[in-house]
Amino acid sequence: MTVRSADVVVWGATSAGVCAAVAAAEAGAQVLLLEPGMHLGGMTSGGLGYTDVGDPRVVGGLAGRFRRAVADRYGVGVGTWAGPEPRVAEAIFLDWLESAGVELVTGAALGGVDAADGRICALRLADGTTVSAPVFVDAGYEGDVLAGAGVPYAVGRESRALHGERWAGRQEIRPGRHSMPDWVSPFRDDPSGLDDGPLLDQLRPGPLAPVGSGDGGVMAYGYRVCLTTAPDRIPFRRRAGYQDAHWELGRRLFDRWARCHVEPRAGDLLGLEPNLPGGKCDANSLGPFSLNVLDGSAWEYPDAGPDRREELRLHHLHHAEDLLWFLANDPAVPAGVRTELARWGLPPDEFTDSGHLPHQLYVREGRRMTGEVVLTEHDLLGTRRWCDVVAMGSYHLDVREVQRTWQWEPEHPRPVATVVNEGYLSVPVPPYPIPYRAIVPRFEDCANLLVPVCVSASQVAFSSIRMEVQYQMLGHAAGLAAATAAASGRSVQAVDVIALQARLRDEGQVLSL
Incomplete structure (x- = not known):
């Protein structure tokens, strides 16, 4: 020793x-x-x-x-x-x-x-x-x-009641850029959403906890991939373990957008802007179907042991790699998205020992210590004064999506099941x-x-x-x-x-x- x-x-x-x-x-x-x-x-x-x-x-x-x-x-x-x-x-x-x-x-x-x-x-x-x-x-x-x-x-x-926080706990299902459109069926064998059955991949089974309750939900993790349009870019590859059925949710989403006359851009999903030196971009998760993994696997990660964490890390890494391939190649993806993705690839001078994909999983939140002072939204929104201040913050309350699940919507003549993203929150x-x-x-x-x-x-x-x-x-x-x-x-x-x-x-x- x-x-x-x-x-x-x-x-x-x-x-x-x-x-x-x-x-x-x-x-x-x-x-x-x-x-x-x-x-x-x-x-x-x-x-x-x-x-x-x-x-x-x-x-x-x-x-x-x-x-x-x-x-x-x-x-x-x-x-x-x-x-x-x-x-x-x-x-x-x-x-x-x-x-x-x-x-x-x-x-x-x-x-x-x-x-x-x-x-x-x-x-x-x-x-x-x-x-x-x-x-x-x-x-x-x-x-x-x-x-x-x-x-x-x-x-x-935590629940709203614990610290009296308005923005705590399970959130209501709200419209927005990170939300799924209505009437995307969660059922693998029934695109109509009428008949209960096995769920599609990439969904957390549920059910949703009551609004405002503390459900232990952890905001989504993912990989922030670095991309480039340089001539020597490395094309996206179809991984050996890639499974077509895993991406049926994406196909249904694009079909729903098409029926609503919505034409998504690749940048609406990944934020493809050359925001780094050298013409590179830091691909982000900007839409309802993105690099973020919303199946609830992040909930398990903080307290998991080393072996299970490695399994979860690979689950997220494979999601990032397979999503890029899916968006660039699957016929169900709009031609405009596929054409734009064809301009991008992995930079050969980044992450050279990890297949040009990042070596760090974006763990947006893990454990949070319980110390003598527990900061809450009241301290941030009310700009409380402290005698022992050692740094300052300023970024908005930024809770990323916590889960993708489903719920029944009351419709005539019978309820219809629809996929929902839950948890996103941004408050200055x-x-x-x-x-x-x-x-x-x-x-x-x-x-x-x-x-x-x-x-x-x-x-x-x-x-x-x-x-x-x-x-x-x-x-x-x-x-x-x-x-x-x-x-x-x-x-x-x-x-x-x-x-x-x-x-x-x-x-x-x-x-x-």
Whole structure:
């Protein structure tokens, strides 16, 4: 058994993890950054090139430094590009770690967490290595370290009654760009939707929970694929496991649109705009049938074990690859969509060790720590003041679709079944402060852990905080606090927040407007 130690151990080389590691190292700590995969940067380098910023006035600290680094790489002004090409994002982060003297270990799968008397003693890796430190940072999207340490957490949607939140819980079925049109039958053997029977693929069986109830629903995951129109693009391929029957829902959707005289564009489904340098695009999920997987498999992911998570990851990856083939080739897809998709392909210089598809699943939400302060929609919409603010947010409440299921609609002379997408929600918020107490557990739960990703928040509040720039800024704060706690021997809850705020301001973090 190998035994390793450091002043600060950061779990997860997401953008939050990289920023936490760099901030702690620049503050004088010896830092070990552990990444279970083979790449770093999380979604910032894993397909989410077009980064949602919100109000740029709140973006400072290491998040601001990253934006400047992107501008310098391309020789343009800050903000010219909302994000870099994936390989460039990873290169910037690698440069940062090397300059700061952070040791990065990839392929470091987590085997377990040793905790006693309200403290983490060590992380056990799957290869038998034990890693100890005075202070740990859980910067993973899933919150595996906090869960392993016994820190309480929540997963999925709560009821409206829990925090008195208007936007919590199961949502009403609303019209909109992300909604299915009426009268698409969910039944495999009956396109009319009249006779109950086996369901089509890509549906969650249901039934729908009551509106406003806490059903544990998790917003959809997917892959944000990077595409290009360059002459050397790699054409979409028909995967060996591709199944025609799996895409019957898409055929019925396009048939319904045709009967309603709706002519969808490929960009209405995937957002095919050259929004990245080099003529590339970060394909997004913009319509009712997209890269998002809405069969409810995301609901299972946060608490699943490693083997099941890998199955779910491949399920999402195959969905992305097969959707691109379906839209580009299936005769049921409108000719205009197929023609547009023919202009696009996978970039040969991105994701070269993963078949040119991203290495990072877009885990929009995993576990959420239950800390001393639980942020809710009231804190974001009401711009509550906090004495211990360490970063700011500004992006709207952004809950993506949670499920695709079906329901009976009362019609004459008998009910008709129709497919529905449920859960999408977008509500503007003003710039708001994020307190230090939202990234640390309660003292009695764990005294030496900081959590800049799976923060203490309701699902509604988390839907705004979950942006990569906020993760970078919260990682910055967590790294500085971790270095301070390690050097002083004090708990993370006893860190001098006033001194922490002063250092954050000195390093460009925006704490108020």
